[in-house]
Amino acid sequence: MSISEPEATTAVNGSLPRQRRTYSIGELARMFEVTPRTIRFYEQEGLLAPERRGQTRIYHEKDRVRLKLTLRGKRLGFSLAEIREVIEMYDAMPDGNARQLKRLLEILADKRTNMERQLEDIRLMQRELDDVELRARDVLERLDQA
Amino acid sequence: MSISEPEATTAVNGSLPRQRRTYSIGELARMFEVTPRTIRFYEQEGLLAPERRGQTRIYHEKDRVRLKLTLRGKRLGFSLAEIREVIEMYDAMPDGNARQLKRLLEILADKRTNMERQLEDIRLMQRELDDVELRARDVLERLDQA
């Protein structure tokens, strides 16, 4: 079990198979619009660890969620190494010692301040875009009058 | 004059030199915590075009603002090429034809949707962080009791 499960069944359901769906690498690639190569690369970097049926990889919900989080992290500018670090610590959590856990909390706080700055950057950037757009429209208008 | 001036003097001041401050490459590097190499590289990529006094580069407010925007764009995951594209179009605005301006507006809209997704990603990521932190604190607590 790993890194939260958004669409986990709503609590009361005994030992039902929960979500027995699995995915091939191709399916996963299509649904996230990446190439299989990318997914294999993420595995090689320790971000995924799919089951193997013989030679071929079998992905479960857990893996899909990880991939989703990984890609989200990437869009936010985190390196794969950073993402892996958090994932690893998370997986080691249940039996983690205090030092490791404190370290994890530190990292999280770090990411958090990062997010804050991102938010500020976005606000500022949006203002810039507003400004530029306004000027552009202005010029366009004058241009239309001639 | 380029890409907006945040701290422009507040309107009513005739033909005062406004802001006659200039910067060396080292000063700029220190104030933004990048290396001179980075700044030269940005110039080579068409993001900056400082004045030259003989051999050495002289940066004005205009250049400083550009650098600031460039770095902000980078933090938001834009490539230098993307950033340059916007800057170039902005500079070409006053005498730009309608087609170019419409293109600029398109690009801006594009960036804007990008920002929106970023915001959503940040929201989601913050929830994840909250979740992970909560669990970590939980484990820590149980650990402290033993």
Add this chain to the structure above:
DNA sequence: CAAGCACTTTACGTTAACGTCAACGTCGTC
């Protein structure tokens, strides 16, 4: 059973964004 399709591994190639190093010019100053 041959063809095709999806999957596999291995390995080398590529791009962006700089880092690093060499070799040199130009100041101020001790």
Add this chain to the structure above:
DNA sequence: GACGACGTTGACGTTAACGTAAAGTGCTTG
């Protein structure tokens, strides 16, 4: 006038994150 701090131009090196091509495995479908 040597020295150190700062600037300059090449030019090559490096890292992350994949792309791409080759060569093979395994299923199922006409």
